[in-house]
Each structure stands twice: as C-alpha cells, then as structure tokens.
Amino acid sequence: MPRCHTDCVERPLSQCFGALGRCVGRHPLWFLLVPLVLSASLGSGFIFLGEMRSRASSIEDQFTPVDGAAKRERLVVQTNFPREQDGPGQRFSSQRLITEGTYGSLIVTSTSDNILTDDAFGKILKINNKILEMEVENHQNFSTLCAFNGAQCLTNAILELSDTGTPGFPNIIHYPMNNGVFLGTSVGGVQFMNQTSNQIKSARAVRLIYFLREEDNATLNSLWLNKFIITASQMKETEVDVSYFTSLSREEEFENSAKSITPLFSVTYALAINFSIWSCMRLDCVRNKVWVAAFGVLSAGMAVLSSFGLLLYLEIPFSMTVASAPFLILGIGVDDMFIMISCWQQTKVKNTVEERMATAYRDGAVSITITTLTDAAAFALGLLTPFRSVWAFCAYTGTAVLFCFLYSLTFFGAFLALNGRREASNRHWFTCQKVQEPGESASRSKLSSMCCLGGVYDQVTGTEKPLPVNSFFEKFYGPFLTKGWVKVCVVLLYAGYLATSVYGCFQMKEGIDLKNLASDDSYLGHYYDDIDEYFSQYGPSVMVVLNNRDFKYWDKSAQDQLERCLETFESLTFENKSLVDRQLTISWLRFYLLFGKSRNLNLTDKRTFGDNLSGFLKSPSTNLLRQDVNFSVPELKIYASRMFIQTVNINTANDEKNLLYLLRETAKSEVCPQPLEVYHPAFIYFDQYAVIVSNTIQNLLLATLVMLVVSLTLIPNPICSLWVTFAIASIIIGVSGFMAMWDVNLDSVSMINLIICVGFSVDFSAHISYAFISSPKPTANEKAVDALVRLGYPILQGALSTILGVVVLSVSVSYIFRTFFKIMTLVICFGALHGLVFLPVFLTLCGVCGGKVQDQKGNQEGVLDGKDTSKNTRSSTESRGMTGSPGESKCSKSSEANILIRNNAFDPDCHED
Known part of the structure; x- marks a missing residue:
C-alpha cells in the first residue's frame, strides 16, 4: 500500500509556497503596494488608541482575575449593605467602605527618633492647615467636599489627641486603642515604655487621611485630589519628611509609566536596522543586501501598525502591557527576514528570479510557518487567562505575529524579488549602475574591486558564497x-x-x-515604602458577612454557633504568628447581647430580640453598627449582617496569600453558619494569588x-x-x-x-x-x-x-x-x-x-530511523554550501527539516511497500 515517509503535510505545503514565491517573483509591484495600502488603511485605527487605552486603564480590571472570588464577595456586600447617602448627619466609616473610597493621604515621618513631640506636632498642624485651606473651582475646599461624621467633617483622630490649649501631644497615649479610638493606622513605628505596657514612648510616623464625599462630586473631587498632590509635593518642612498618595494615584501613575516607553521605540528600531544591515552586508557590491535588510525591518513595523490598527478598530482595549509587543514583534520579524534572505542566498544565482523565489519560498516559507504557528498558538492559549492584561497582550501580539508572517511573504518577498532583478542584471546595490563581473577586467585594487566589481558566487554549488x-x-x-x-x-x-x-x-x-x-521615580514608591516600614503591623479589617436570611439570631444555639465561628477567626495563626487581634473585633451581636445583659433582657426570645434591636442601633454610641445589619422591623427579618476582624502581621505577599486562604477556608468550615463570606477591598488584588x-x-x-x-x-x-x-x-x-x-x-x-x-x-x-x-x-x-x-x-x-x-x-x-x-x-x-x-x-x-x-549482505548503508539515506545525499562540500553568510544558514533554523527531508536524509517521494 502507498506510504509516505515524513513529509505528508510539509511537502504539499512547501509546493504551495513555491507557487506563491513564483507569483511574487513574477508580479513584485502588486505584492509590494497592496500591503502598503493595507497597512496604511488599518493603521488609521490608531485614532482610537486614546479611547481604547482609557478602557484598559483600570488596574483592577487589568491585573486582577476577571472572575475572582472577591468580586463575587463584593457584590454580596453591595447588595446587602448599600452605602448610605453622604451628607450632614451621616457617620462615615472607612472600615465599612466597599471600595477604597475617595481620599488623599499624607505620611509625616520624623528625621529624629520621635514624631510625637511638641515641635513635630506643630509642623503636622501646619501641614494639615495647608491641606484644609486648599481651594479648587468656585472656592471649594475640604470643608465643602469632606465626608461627614455627624454634622462635622471627618477628622484625623491623631490630631484630636493634643491637650486643650496646648500645641502638643498628651504625655500618655495608649496603642493601638486610646480612649476608644483606634490608632493602628494613624501612628507608626511605635516604641513602648516597656515590654508589658501599651503606653507609647515614641513613634516615627503619623498618617493623615482626608476622605471626600463620593455622591455627585467626581469632578470636584478629582480637582481637589490633583491639587492635593501638587501641594504635598511642595511641602518642605525641616526635621520631618512627607510622602503622599491619593485614591487616583495608582491609575494616574500607571498611565504615566506607559508614556515613558515611547522614546525607546526609536532606539529599538535604530538598533534593529543597524544590526540587520550589518548582518546582511557583503563586500560584493552586487550581492549586498543592505536595502533588503532595511525593508525587512519596515515589514515588521508594518505588521505592528496593521495588527494594532485592526484590533483598535474592533474596540479591543489597549492595556499597558501591549506597549511591549512591538519590541518582541521586531525581533520575530527580523528573524523571519534572515530566514528568507538565507534561503534566497542558497538558490542558484544563474536561475531566473521567479525560479529563485520559488525555491526560496519552498524552504523559507515552511520555516517561518513553523515558528509562526508555534508563537501564534502560544498567544492564542494566552487568551484563556483570567487576567485582561495578559489577554490584551496575547490578542495584539498574536495578531501581529500573523501579520508579520503575511508581510514577510508578500511585502518583503516582493522587495526581495526586485532586489533579485537588480542582482541578475549585475547592478550596484546603491547606485543601481551596472558593474563589471570579476572576470571581465584586469586586476584592480581591493577598494576598487569592492566598489566596481560584483556578482561573485560559489562555482561549485552555484549559490552565493558563505562567510568564514x-x-x-x-x-x-x-x-x-x-x-x-x-x-x-x-x-x-x-x-x-x-x-x-x-x-x-x-x-x-x-x-x-x-x-x-x-x-521608579513616582512619588508612590516613597509612600508605599513608608507604609511597609511603619504601618505594616495592622493589616486589613476584614468583613465577615453572614448572607443567610433564615438564620435565627435570637436562637441560643444559633448565637453560640456564630460566636464559635467568630472565635475560630480570632484564633487563626500561620507559622506560629497570630493573624487576628481578638481585642479589635467588632461584632454587633456581641454588643447587642451585652446590651441585653445590662438591661436584663431575654434576647433569646424572638419578640424581645426584635423589639429592642432598632433602639439599640439608634443609640449614639452604637449607631455605626446600624450599617452592619440589613433587617426589616415589622417582621424582624434579618437579611444579612456583618462583623469585622482586625488582621495583624501581614507583612509580605506570602502573608497576604495565606491570610486569604485561611479566611476563606474558615468561612466555609462546618463551625460557621452558611453561607458566610469574607471581604475587604484589598482582596480584589489578593485574588491573583488564588x-x-x-x-x-x-x-x-x-x-x-x-x-x-x-x-x-x-x-x-x-x-x-x-x-x-x-x-x-x-x-x-x-x-x-x-x-x-x-x-x-x-x-x-x-x-x-x-x-x-x-x-x-x-x-x-x-x-x-x-x-x-x-x-x-x-x-x-x-x-x-x-x-x-x-x-x-x-x-x-x-x-x-x-x-x-x-x-x-x-x-x-x-x-x-x-x-x-x-x-x-x-x-x-x-x-x-x-x-x-x-x-x-x-x-x-x-x-x-x-x-x-550493515544490511544482510554486509554492505555499509546509511540508515536513519529505519529509512534508507543512501539516496539523494549531497557531498559534505555541497551541504556546507547551504550554510552561508549571516542569515545564510538562517533558513536552517526552521526549514532545516524541510531542506534535509528533500536533500539529505529522506527520500521525499511516497512509494510502495
């Protein structure tokens, strides 16, 4: 029965490319002009670049999993605990924010050992006053834009610690709780009086946070935050250092860092052109491939222009990661160029241009097809990733790889054919004037020969001469x-x-x-470094959300189960380190049960539990807890409730990963009522670890x-x-x-x-x-x-x-x-x-x-993989002639298989067994 050796796919593919090469050699101008027009047309899609970049500017959207669990948890919180309207009379709580919120932040650090001195406090007050006095459009300042704590603007707790009438801190400050105020996120680098005391001896840093209302204030808020950055950057106080940050900073600095890459494009293409020209330069003034190399780099640039323009027309968001794609495509395009030039150089110089193009395409096109398919397949699989930044990069780069392949076979191939016509007529690479062949004139100087003689080739193989x-x-x-x-x-x-x-x-x-x-030179680095150094002891305050409307909060067994669950969270450890500070847990149910005990109320009775709940939550001392219970009064239906646990010792990315894993594992354990969710806005970013x-x-x-x-x-x-x-x-x-x-x-x-x-x-x-x-x-x-x-x-x-x-x-x-x-x-x-x-x-x-x-007759025969290799085997001289100049043997990189199948190792024909 008929059997084909190993080239059942490669051989017909090679023949098709050979036909294409012959066509390109016959009509080079068409294959040169059509890609130029196509590239220019698709390149007009760059007019949408700004819009597509804005769609992909969100760090959360680009660098967190699309279907991350934290996004589902956030939806549960948003559904059950909608944010109350900002305004006078409302009590703002950053702990209960579903997102980061809108804010500006300053970290004031002391160049001495203690920021809690009268002199340092005076400087902090001066800095605070500068922020409060900032005005933007229509004399809007912090007092008109701030988040409210009752009838007043939310202030920084650390500034309220000064003694009345004196511009300094009190002598006694406890940490982290001082008179019911949590200072863990306000004071950093704390030293205590002694090992058993919680009284502060000294501190290195103070953090001030200025929260703004979010309702209908987006434009004014942006103006104020931008003014905040400018003002903070100009603060020069002796003996203290200031770092700053806003809720808009990450997005803005992320966008700015993309712009820093633009000047590098010109340097890269200059390097590529010079390297290509150097690699393809020959002393022979006819065989020189300088212009071919330049057009090879141009072909790669056109691939980037066409692919990006096409996807921009298709409204594919342009992530910052895509900006690195042109650098990679340039390398791939130059690589393909070397393959095609190499395969051209291995053809017989006395053949017609059409025949040489057909031969070069039969070898080189199959070669770059292999690399194109492998690269494109890798990028196609990248589309399966849950990260949009990866998805966008793979979409743009994979498309560019395909255009690079297309233009290598059309645009670049057409110029290669035109250059071949010049070589066939023995014309100079620069002047295009005819020059003499080496044997047509008497001996000349070497310089004269390089400039005025050309067309040398290997008389044995009939191809261009290889390099040493x-x-x-x-x-x-x-x-x-x-x-x-x-x-x-x-x-x-x-x-x-x-x-x-x-x-x-x-x-x-x-x-x-x-x-x-x-x-690297962004102000964000300084701020994050200060956070890591001074404020890493206390991690996120995590919401523990019970999303079960059938849970009987008044039932004693249900109360005990929820308490055991909360205690399990509080006892979490990793590598002998406690992950939760049980003294800082906030549970509305615990407070309510204590309230009932102090009033001799039987809160295991449904009616008693319901009749007193509204009054308890309206009390001035507990009205923040009102935001933690989603219930209806008449039928006492509690749809959902939440508690908070304060995490500690979260210093590294590994700590963040383990914290997230342990919290979610505990939330799904049998000890806790179901369904239970854990959430903090930072979990959106922690999800990448999962x-x-x-x-x-x-x-x-x-x-x-x-x-x-x-x-x-x-x-x-x-x-x-x-x-x-x-x-x-x-x-x-x-x-x-x-x-x-x-x-x-x-x-x-x-x-x-x-x-x-x-x-x-x-x-x-x-x-x-x-x-x-x-x-x-x-x-x-x-x-x-x-x-x-x-x-x-x-x-x-x-x-x-x-x-x-x-x-x-x-x-x-x-x-x-x-x-x-x-x-x-x-x-x-x-x-x-x-x-x-x-x-x-x-x-x-x-x-x-x-x-x-040896065969059965004792004769020595070349056998390879069970196949006869004695046929069609070139001499070593001829084989070496296939590996030429810089780029000459480049077609061997991928088309080596193609060449060897046809010329050296295997009989290319199918035959009868």
Missing part, C-alpha cells in the same frame, strides 16, 4: 564540544543549571506589587502540548518530539527559577513572558535535534558537529536579533517593561544554551540514530 564564520563551528567549536572531558563538564554544568533552577522555583514569590505599576500558579501551569502545559502537535505535524519525528519536550520543560524550569532570583514575581506580567517562553523554546530545540537525527553522518559525534555547522550561527543570529529587540527595555523606569526584558533575556539565553551546548552533547551521549548499520 561557519567554519568556526566545523573546525573548532564542534570538535571541541564532542571531546569526552568536555561532555563531562557539560553534564555537570547542566546539573548545576537544573539544581539552581529548581531551587529558584521554590523561592518564587507570587502576585504583583501595586507600587510596581508606577514608574489563580496565578494554577493558571500559569495550565497555560504552559497546554502550550507545550500544542507545540508538540505543531512539531509532529510539520517536523514529524517522534524522537525529535521527545527532545523538544525535554528542552521546553528544561527551559521553562530555568526561566522560572532564575527569574525568581532576578527579583521577578510570578504575576500576570511574568505569565505573559512564560507563555512566550514555550513558543521560543521550540525554535531552538526542535531544529537542532532534528538536524542531528536527520544528519547522514555515520557517528553521533559527527552528527552533532554537522548539526552545529548547519545551525550554530543561525541560532546565535536569531538570539541576538531578539535580544536587540528588547534590550532597550532594560533602562525603562517601569517594572512591567523591565520584567519583559529580564524574562525574554532568560528565554533567549537559555534557549541558545540548550541549542548550542546541552542538546548536542546529550544527543551524542544517548547515541540516537547514530552510526551506520
């Missing part, structure tokens, strides 16, 4: 790497690499630090599986696939471990890069292993050298072009873009290390398909 750089891998590096003692060193090096990587994985931190969303690891692992596994399917389809060799799997896993472990040691957390930003990691690791691993397996050389060592000769320089060239695409991000003042640079550098470096060092050695040690075997 390829001989380095054949004569020096390859033989050196295959020495026995070098292999031992490489194995030991890999063991050290793997051990270090695994160790790093266990050191990995999860979650994105919110201050990293602003630029999904980041599992989602990253899921995406990596799926991406690896897809990479294998693509590899098996277009380079269908099972042994090669095993080595691809090994290399992908090894590179991912290495990148994950080393990024942890390079101060990069596992968050939605680094998740993007780990997804990219899978696609790029295929480029280095699949083709070096396939080149080894398909090499006609008789021994494993010779196969390794042969694979390195074919692919060594292309791997280096591809790695360098990609790194140049992102290197300028290393100087960015934004954590997001620096993270992109760090992980991409690790991906490329470890990929190249596997391709050039680890895989060649491991393949020789395993002896995969190495050596010749």
